[in-house]
Amino acid sequence: MNELEAFFTGRIWLKDFTPFPEEQIERAIAKGDLLVIKGITADGQCSRCLEKSSHKILSYNCAKCGSVCFYCRHCIQMGRISSCTELISWASPSPKLHLNHSFNWSGTLTAAQKTASTEVADSLARKENHLVYAVCGAGKTELLFQPIFDALQKGLRICIAAPRTDVVLELSPRIRAVFPSTTVHTLYGGAPIEKGFADIVISTTHQLYRFEKAFDVMIVDEADAFPYSFDEALERAVLKAAKPDSPIVFVSATPSDKLLKATANRSEIFRRFHGHDLPVPKFKPLWRYKKKLERNAIPRKLVVWVEERIAKQEPFLLFLPTIELIEHSIPLFKKLDVRIEAVHSKDFQRKEKVMALRNGDIPGLLTSTILERGITIPNVQVAVVGADDALFNSSALIQIAGRAGRSISYPAGDISFFHDGISREMDKAKSMISFYNRRGMR
Incomplete structure (x- = not known):
């Protein structure tokens, strides 16, 4: 398999932005190895993300x-697709x-x-979902390890x-291990391009816009998570990336x-x-916490909770409802311990900071919901400041609670759960965790 075939098989890619010389691309097109696809179809649909609504497909x-x-x-954000744009795929x-x-x-x-x-x-x-x-x-x-291995042994991607x-x-x-x-x-925004033809692709759902009829088996982890659960285009991306008869495995703690x-x-x-049981959250009033932090x-x-974690050398995650509140609060928490750090979606060093917490180099992190799932740190303790905020629905709170005791x-x-008044979503999250514990005893 040559390098063009390895890269473009199953992919749909902007012709003007490939990691290959233009002459090499043109020769492959002339030979018929690469198929040229119109960026916006005649009926006004994007060939990459399949969007066709009038408020998303605009003229200029x-x-x-x-x-x-x-x-x-x-x-x-993945590169402009226009009527005159050409996309290419392996033919x-x-x-x-x-x-x-x-x-x-x-493991067992x-x-x-x-x-x-x-x-x-x-x-x-x-071949069923x-x-x-x-x-x-x-x-x-x-x-999932054994089903994945079985699929690999059958030559499935x-x-x-x-x-x-x-x-x-x-x-x-x-x-990989x-x-x-x-x-x-491994594909995500800003990831380096890897060579060869991948038997397994681990990808954000956004990156699947760049695939079409590529995979024999599709696994969607955290299938309830934002933005996938709120964006029909991402659901279409999953279906487009899978081959027509490919089964999809959805994985979720809060479907x-x-x-x-x-x-x-x-x-x-x-x-x-x-x-063991899932730890059940404790509700703790923290009246007018926003005004106090803003002052x-x-x-x-909150000081007592953080100082207790530090004294016991327990790593901690402290969730706050907004990036603005995190950035305003981090200097205050650094007065308790200068090693405390903060992460959120706009922090390009969050991978390194999470690793520092895992390695014990820092005592804790102030964080947004960016770390509500997909992170496992032994003995981590968890608090939510403003658990009553509308941002924290029951699913998010269950996922946040799920970081502890793993x-x-x-x-x-x-x-x-520090709060300025108990919300219905807080009650629902606590009730669901208790329900899981009762079901787990059967």
């Missing part, structure tokens, strides 16, 4: 072609994948994980997609009613792999 005076063009506003049949894969995992599945793993494999064999509904810390990723970069970055080293002889590519109704095949695990004073209850060495953990 195009300097490139000198006439009025249409462009797609929806996926413009030949997909290559056969190699079958010499190794499986390097010595619980009885519930084994059952779920077998059920997933059976659904994939029948499947939902893994399992609580945070149930070991969802581990139960697999995509593991997640809505958020942080989840992708957590999954990538784990998958389990399948050391398998070519694995939506829509997903529950749409997926007939389902595996449920309401017990963590180590057999450069940390509420006393390690077999530290199966418990403190989860404090």
Whole structure:
């Protein structure tokens, strides 16, 4: 397989922005190896993200072609797609994948994980969709290892997609370690281009705009997470990236009613792999906390909570509702311990800061909901400041609570919901966690 075939098979890519010389691309087009696709179709649909709504496909005076063009506003952050834009894709049949894969995992599945793993494999064999509904810390990723290996042995190409970069970055080293002889590519905004033809692609759902009929098996991790659960275009991207008859495995601790109704095949695990209950959050009033922080004073209850974590050398995550409040508050918390850091979606160093917390180099992080899922740190303690804020729905609060008690060495953990009045979503989250614990005892 040559380098063009390895890169473009299953991909749909902007012709003017490829990692190959223009002459090489033109020769492949002339030879018929690369197919040229119009950026905006005649009926006004974007060929990359499949958007066609009138408020997303807009007209403008195009300097490139000198006439009025249409462009797609929806996926413009990945490069402008216009009427005169050309996309390219590999025109030949997909290559056969190699079958010499190794499986390097010595862990043991619980009885519930084994059952779920077998059920997933059976659904994939029948080419049917499947939902893994399992609580945070149930070991969802581990139960997928055997079905993934079975698919690889059949020469199938697999995509593991997640809505958020942080989840992708957590999954990538784990998958690479389990399948050391398998070519694995990791795709997210700003990721380096990797060479070769990947048997497994681990990708954010946004990156799937750049794929079409590429994968034999699709796994969507954290299928309930924003933005995937709120953006129909991302759902279309998953379907477009999969081959027409490819099964999709959805993985979620808090699936939506829509997903529950749409997926007939389902595996449920309401017990963590180590057999302990999920820690139940404690509600703690923190009246007028925003005004106090804005006046450069940390509420006393919050000071006590943070100082207790530091004294016990327990890593902590402190969730706040807005980036503005995080940035305003971090200098105040640094007065408690200069090593405390803050992360949010606009922080390009958040990967390094999370690693520093994991390594014990810093005591804790102030964070936005960017770390509500996809992060595992032994013995981490969790607090939400303003748990009553509208941003924190029950799903987000359950996921945040799910960061604690994940390690077999530290199966418990403190989860404090500091609030300025208990919300319905807080009550719902606590009730659901208690429900999971009761179900897990059966």
